[in-house]
């Protein structure tokens with residue numbers, strides 16, 4: 290009865306988290322589990338979580354059982370004259386080999402995930418620069434000439450608009466769906482941390498340093514994050530609101546914010562050699578480049 294009620298409660302909470310207003314993914318009081326993922330990386334993180342959690346539970350229960358067994362069976366009253374042996378080859382081999390195998394299994398799953406999180410794909414189509422400030426975020430698409438400053442939405446405005454206070458902002462960040470976005474994170478003052486749980490990203494924003502991460506949102510919606518490094522008095526009041534929208538809507542947002550789409554979308558991925566006309570001289574131009582490359586080896 291109680292268990293059923295608990296499960297029903299959790300299911301409702303998760304449903305609420307997914308339903309939210311206008312595709313918004315909002316954390317709910319008392320909800321269980323992670324926010325619905327919006328990127329392949331976050332899906333992998335969830336899968337890894339589901340892989341590791343049972344291992345942790347089994348180990349914890351096993352150690353607890355061992356402790357209870359020793360407390361009950363080998364206390365002074367139950368076992369007044371303990372035996373004096375100090376070694377047992379079989380037990381020592383088991384308690385060395387089994388943990389090693391468990392760690393290898395965890396590494397097998399986690400190392401590729403860490404690598405994928407850390408390596409921005411070469412095919413990144415868009416660069417987003419995120420700057421932490423005390424206590425707000427500024428966002429910039431350097432290639433599109435767009436920059437916005439994003440402050441927390443005041444409580445009375447959030448309540449009036451039915452948006453989540455402490456998560457909603459006055460100027461949301463827009464990102465296109467189905468696009469690989471490289472994110473450069475830095476800070477203007479103290480250390481902040483740019484985190485959006487549904488994207489599976491959390492990157493420290495450090496003054497005088499540029500950290501890099503990336504995301505590829507494949508589900509349109511409104512996603513929220515927060516500064517995740519204790520940064521001072523208003524640390525709790527610098528949320529991140531991200532609208533993941535179709536490309537056309539993103540382009541409209543760029544234009545509305547004074548940006549230009551021409552620079553980013555017409556540039557070919559491979560950098561052309563400056564000065565050389567491309568079309569007729571393409572084949573001969575390749576020949577001089579080959580010897581030129583040799584001395585550098």
Ligand SMILES: [Cu+2]
Pocket residue numbers: 480481482516517518519520521523524525527
């Ligand atoms: Cu902070």
